[in-house]
Amino acid sequence: MIDNFHFSFHGICKHYRRKSILNDVSITIGNSDCYIITGENGAGKTTLMRILAGIEKPDSANIRINDGAALSWRSCRSRLSQSLMYLHQQPYMLAGSLRRNLEFTAKLNPAIIDRVAAVEQVLQWARLEALESQQAVSLSGGQQQRVALARARLRNPQILLLDEPTANLDIDGRDRTLIMLKAFLKSGTAVVIATHDPSIFTNLKGHGLHIEDQKLRDKSITPSRVLDISDYQKSRGI
């Protein structure tokens, strides 16, 4: 389980070539929070996620971690990189086998004592045992998404940021992704998802947010297709 935490981001502003993308955006994320962020193409969903993850520098932003003093993004950057994990829309697979991808991640987490056992465990969790020796780049989009989530499991971040995690996935791939995201939420990890289709994630009972006119606003999510996870698990023998 993840220890209690909360990250408060305030006044996030970002512009590209004189065009304002985000203007005074604020968001607070704590244990097991689930946010579903929607918005038009180019609205700034990915930019926001990358700023939160410490990858992209904002024009301005204040961050409070666990009721500490408000700090600038720059001074918090390494802490953000340690605590938040950003998953690309198309996950990048490192050269080598699927197992190498997981071992790479396990090696970087000092909390993992028995790396071999940890890798075996996530291979089972992500149902990737049969593919472990395959070249990671040769895996399908859905399988790569599972590898990315398996790496995240080994990394064990406080906040998991996913950029269109179900784009280009078939129904089976989507459902598997949702089950894995549920497991993250259950273990205390907060999940933030940027998507065009929030209805896919209704089962996560997330809080809907919408980026429009450079602002982040509340928005309810209406289900279009509700996934019954227990039925799915029974049908798949999970």
Added chain:
Amino acid sequence: MDILIASTLDAFRLLFSGDTEIWEIIAISFRVSSLAILLAIPPALIIAFVLAYGNFFGRRFIISLFSTFLSIPAVVIGLTLFIVLSRQGPMGNMGLLFTQTAMIMGQFLLSLPILIAMAHTSFQASDRRAWETARTLGANRLYAFFTVVYEIRFGLMAAMLAAYGRIISEVGASMMLGGNIAHYTRNIPTAIALETSKGNFAEGIALGAVLLFLAFILNALLHHVQGKGSINP
């Protein structure tokens, strides 16, 4: 034509009879060039990486500068270092002129622009998600750098082989900085120049054959390496 055939036959006789002088020249060549390339690789990779991934004032100018250095003649490097290392030069008191160290310095400077330009192209073409993924998986900057290096290793190896090919066959800088001293600074290209001027074609051809063989090996390696990095291996 007869002289070419006779000299070539003599050349191979010299090579395979284990002529100590010839093999000593070959050993000096490999030692000097290998040390030069090994010393040049770390700074070249770091500079290339910073130029590709960094965003700072003057970046484009520096890239253009290194591209210009690609076409700098070896004798110009030799001349510049000669002035620096000669008695009146700023490093004259170190007594490095006409030593293997001076040759290594010359070849280091010659290989640097090739390594930087080619490595920069590889870094520039690399997928930025590799760096971001490594960082987001918990790697520190150094570890993420090595991760990216590993991801583009085929392009970087091509850069190293190309640079090695250039420095082991250059004559201008080695001649000026090493002085072509027998058993000490005489390497393959300077020996070829000397033996040819003496009309001793057999030794020149023997050493030329070694360079040609090396060029073939480097090219074969390059194609092998590039083949490994292809989409359909």
